[in-house]
Amino acid sequence: MTATTDGSTGALPPRAASASETHSTNPVAAGVHDVAVRATQRATDFLLSRQDAQGWWKGDLETNVTMDAEDLLLRQFLGLLDEATANAAALFIRGEQREDGTWATFYGGPGELSTTVEAYVALRLAGDEPDAPHMAKAAAWVREQGGIAAARVFTRIWLALFGWWKWEDLPELPPELIYFPKWMPLNIYDFGCWARQTIVPLTIVSAKRPVRPAPFPLDELHTDPADPNPPKPLAPVASWDGAFQRLDKVLHRLRKAVPRRLRKAAMNSAARWIIERQENDGCWGGIQPPAVYSVIALYLLGYDLEHPVMREGLASLDRFAVWREDGARMIEACQSPVWDTCLAMIALADAGVPADHPQLVKAADWMLGEQIVRPGDWSVKRPGLPPGGWAFEFHNDNYPDIDDTAEVVLALRRVRHHDPERVEKAIGRGVRWNLGMQSKNGAWGAFDVDNTSPFPNRLPFCDFGEVIDPPSADVTAHVVEMLAFEGLSHDPRTRRGIEWLLAEQEPDGSWFGRWGVNYVYGTGSVVPALVAAGFPGSHPAIRRAVTWLESVQNDDGGWGEDLRSYKDSKEWSGKGASTASQTAWALMALLAAGEKESRSVERGVEWLAATQREDGSWDEPYFTGTGFPWDFSINYHLYRQVFPLTALGRYVHGEPLSTGKGG
Numbered sequence: 287m288t289a290t291t292d293g294s295t296g297a298l299p300p301r302a303a304s305a306s307e308t309h310s311t312n313p314v315a316a317g318v319h320d321v322a323v324r325a326t327q328r329a330t331d332f333l334l335s336r337q338d339a340q341g342w343w344k345g346d347l348e349t350n351v352t353m354d355a356e357d358l359l360l361r362q363f364l365g366l367l368d369e370a371t372a373n374a375a376a377l378f379i380r381g382e383q384r385e386d387g388t389w390a391t392f393y394g395g396p397g398e399l400s401t402t403v404e405a406y407v408a409l410r411l412a413g414d415e416p417d418a419p420h421m422a423k424a425a426a427w428v429r430e431q432g433g434i435a436a437a438r439v440f441t442r443i444w445l446a447l448f449g450w451w452k453w454e455d456l457p458e459l460p461p462e463l464i465y466f467p468k469w470m471p472l473n474i475y476d477f478g479c480w481a482r483q484t485i486v487p488l489t490i491v492s493a494k495r496p497v498r499p500a501p502f503p504l505d506e507l508h509t510d511p512a513d514p515n516p517p518k519p520l521a522p523v524a525s526w527d528g529a530f531q532r533l534d535k536v537l538h539r540l541r542k543a544v545p546r547r548l549r550k551a552a553m554n555s556a557a558r559w560i561i562e563r564q565e566n567d568g569c570w571g572g573i574q575p576p577a578v579y580s581v582i583a584l585y586l587l588g589y590d591l592e593h594p595v596m597r598e599g600l601a602s603l604d605r606f607a608v609w610r611e612d613g614a615r616m617i618e619a620c621q622s623p624v625w626d627t628c629l630a631m632i633a634l635a636d637a638g639v640p641a642d643h644p645q646l647v648k649a650a651d652w653m654l655g656e657q658i659v660r661p662g663d664w665s666v667k668r669p670g671l672p673p674g675g676w677a678f679e680f681h682n683d684n685y686p687d688i689d690d691t692a693e694v695v696l697a698l699r700r701v702r703h704h705d706p707e708r709v710e711k712a713i714g715r716g717v718r719w720n721l722g723m724q725s726k727n728g729a730w731g732a733f734d735v736d737n738t739s740p741f742p743n744r745l746p747f748c749d750f751g752e753v754i755d756p757p758s759a760d761v762t763a764h765v766v767e768m769l770a771f772e773g774l775s776h777d778p779r780t781r782r783g784i785e786w787l788l789a790e791q792e793p794d795g796s797w798f799g800r801w802g803v804n805y806v807y808g809t810g811s812v813v814p815a816l817v818a819a820g821f822p823g824s825h826p827a828i829r830r831a832v833t834w835l836e837s838v839q840n841d842d843g844g845w846g847e848d849l850r851s852y853k854d855s856k857e858w859s860g861k862g863a864s865t866a867s868q869t870a871w872a873l874m875a876l877l878a879a880g881e882k883e884s885r886s887v888e889r890g891v892e893w894l895a896a897t898q899r900e901d902g903s904w905d906e907p908y909f910t911g912t913g914f915p916w917d918f919s920i921n922y923h924l925y926r927q928v929f930p931l932t933a934l935g936r937y938v939h940g941e942p943l944s945t946g947k948g949g
Contacts, residue, residue: 318888322938325895325902329931330637332902333630336927337645341652343630344623345924346608346616349913350391351379352401353574353617355408357603359444360578362411363498364585366600374615376412379405380420381614387423392849392909392919394863399431400441400750403507407445416506425506433509435516438750443491447582450504453495455515457746458537460544461489461552464559468666475666476739478732478755479685480913481748482663483576487560487583490553494586526744534746557587561595563663565681567605568598572679573620574606619913622922624656624690625678628697629928635700636942637935642702650701653694654712658686664723667735671722674715688723688730689761689801691716692768699771700942717772720765721779728782729757729790730765732801751914758800759790760811767815771942775819784819787812788827795830796859803868803910803919804851805859809835810871814878817941823880832879835872836886840864843889844897845872849909852916866904867922869893870929877936891937894930904930 337343354375361367382389382405388397389405406424414421428434434445445451464486466473474482505511521528560580563570570576581599589596608616631649639646659673662684675686676694695716703709725736737755742748762783769780791797791812792805799807813831821828837860839845844864851858862868873890881887898904904926911920936942 318891319938321895322891322934325898326637326931326934326938328898328902329927329934330634330639330902333634333927333931334639334645337630337649341627341645341648341650342623343626343649343924344621345626345922345927347618347620347622348616348909348921348923349619349918350398350401351382351389351405351408353606353619354379354615355404356444356575356578357606357617358408358411359404359447360582360603362501363447363582364591366591367411371615372412374609374613375617376409376414377612378610378614378616379408379412380414383420383424387420387427389424391917393907393921395849395909395919397427399428400437402428403434403437403441404444406507407450407504410502410504428507429509433514434504434507435509435514439747440750443488445504447496447498448500449497450500452515453492453497454538456492457534458541459485459489459492459747460537460541461493461549461556462544463489464552464556471739471741472745475663475734476737477742477753478737479571479663479734480573480576481742481753483563483571483573484579485747486556487576487579490556490583490586491579493549493553496586526740530744531746553587557584560584563684564595564599565602565683567681568595568600568602569605569681570599571685572677572682574603574617575619577603619918619920621679622924623680624653624676624694626922626924626928627653628676628690628693629932630924631697631700632693633928633931633935635697635935636932636939638939640702641700646701647703650698650703650709653698654708657712657715658683659715662686664734668722671719672715674712674719675723676716685733686719687733688720689732689764691720692761692764695720695768696764696771713772717769717774720768724779724783725757727757727786728779729759729762729786730783731755731757732761751917757786759787759797759808760799760801762787763797763808763811763815767818770815770818770820780819784816787816791827791830794859795827795832795834797831799912800915801912802871803847803849803912804915805855806835806838806845806847806868806871807910810875813875814941817878823878828879831875832881834860835876836884839872839886839889843893844869845890846908847910849912849916849919852912863908864893864897865908865910865926866894866897866906867910867925867929870933873933874929874936877933878941882937887937891934894934898930903927 358367358372358375384390384397386397389401390396391398391401402424416425439457442451442456446453446456463474468475474486477485508514520531560583570580577599581596584596606618608618627649631646634646656676658675658677660683661673675691677686678690695713698709698713723735724730731737732755734755739754742753766780766783774780796805797808797812799805809831813828816828842864845868846862846864847860847868848858848862869890873887876887906926909919909921910925911922913920
């Protein structure tokens with residue numbers, strides 16, 4: 287690999303050529319440290335060049351083609367689908383089809399039934415004929431898997447909108463849920479915020495049961511078109527699943543018995559709840575699915591497309607579109623500027639960019655303006671807690687999250703700002719809010735406190751992904767690390783979080799990763815936090831983690847973990863093709879544990895250097911982030927840049943010191 291300055295912005299002062307640049311192109315011969323220095327500088331230049339003029343960073347957030355398919359179905363339902371949009375979406379969807387005719391939910395993953403059904407229907411909307419080879423292959427596979435009847439509830443809801451499925455054969459979701467008091471099981475605040483934002487509008491859709499004329503039949507996706515939905519056996523009555531199945535049957539029978547005035551009032555209350563939570567940019571929660579369902583729900587209640595709420599909501603959906611150079615159109619499920627920016631700030635600072643560098647200061651300025659200073663849904667459980675968190679997205683004042691807030695504080699601590707008083711006040715608010723969001727078991731979830739009810743996941747309606755937000759090791763670790771940097775390592779609340787983390791360590795020495803894949807992410811989050819909180823590298827928990835990480839290092843020197851570890855941890859834990867982000871997570875843990883001189887670390891650094899592109903970036907087609915473990919996977923396009931730079935920077939410059947406020 288030869289040295290290059292292509293892509294550099296010139297933001298950093300000129301530097302002397304390293305020995306590796308002047309004497310060798312062989313990473314091993316040049317010495318690992320020199321190779322790391324060169325890779326760090328090139329990655330730094332690349333990341334600085336990608337900052338927006340306003341101060342933020344944002345990489346594409348890639349998920350799967352259900353986002354694109356449902357966008358087309360929404361536009362068809364509203365009568366807004368145009369040929370150009372359909373063709374651009376179809377170009378992207380076709381490009382994601384696998385050789386066997388299916389679509390997967392992550393790169394290299396197996397075909398997934400519901401995703402394949404939705405992709406197929408979207409291509410039909412775009413004009414692809416069912417006898418085309420790629421369509422016939424997809425339809426045959428769908429039939430082999432049980433047809434539409436075996437697809438998840440959300441997929442069948444979309445099909446019911448056009449009469450391709452019967453509403454009567456879907457779980458009942460009454461809008462009267464909006465009236466359930468907060469102490470009652472299955473009230474809307476028992477659901478995680480992402481599920482809550484989706485379920486409330488869907489109660490209106492479920493009550494209305496709309497049907498638009500289908501533009502074509504879908505008989506080819508049924509195992510038996512004459513009997514598309516054969517009855518399914520009920521679970522045992524003594525089981526929770528059986529109990530909720532029978533409850534759903536009762537709700538179906540009671541549907542016509544609900545007084546009309548009560549149902550109308552419930553739908554209007556749900557509509558007010560939805561409208562109150564619309565963000566300034568027209569979206570809901572900064573994520574695409576609730577926006578889609580909210581637009582449909584309000585439309586069914588008589589809001590025309592020119593109503594300001596609807597007009598802004600539809601405009602917000604256009605901002606989720608990413609246009610590719612080939613003319614394809616990909617829909618992001620969400621956008622991650624706050625998360626990407628704080629991680630970029632940490633990476634650059636740890637890589638040696640001066641704390642008062644103009645681009646870091648600009649990023650801090652933008653970040654300070656993003657702090658949320660009004661209550662949101664989280665205040666239902668914490669009514670007396672003053673606001674002060676940060677959200678993940680551009681516009682999402684209702685749902686700040688604990689993980690972002692912790693990382694933003696860590697990022698701001700790395701910047702020498704021209705208004706230190708303003709920074710201190712913002713950090714103080716963020717720390718206070720995070721401490722106030724601690725769950726009763728001592729750990730932290732992502733958005734809410736004690737969001738651990740066992741009932742939502744049992745509902746027949748909830749057959750896809752996580753619908754609650756229990757505490758996780760990765761979020762808790764980030765909060766503990768932040769509190770340690772704030773000089774609060776010995777605070778009783780921090781110690782409770784640490785005790786929870788120690789109790790959550792797996793027998794093999796790893797930690798489960800809820801929001802990143804998977805045990806490599808969890809372990810890469812927890813070890814630096816424990817060390818920041820004062821644990822020595824010799825602590826038994828850290829030694830077990832080091833042993834595990836070393837045991838799962840790939841032969842090429844990198845680390846990787848396939849998403850299948852969420853389904854089969856024994857087979858896949860810590861196993862998968864090496865990726866830049868996962869290699870970086872492992873290195874961050876090993877470096878924190880004092881393993882800089884180990885051969886495992888050197889091999890990991892060598893792998894990062896050897897796989898770095900000429901422009902200073904890395905390629906990473908694999909999905910290393912999660913929305914819902916296994917069910918909804920994410921490829922954060924900036925992960926491949928910020929985490930390797932953080933790891934390389936810490937290898938070259940040493941670990942960041944948790945010296946307390948202002949440290």
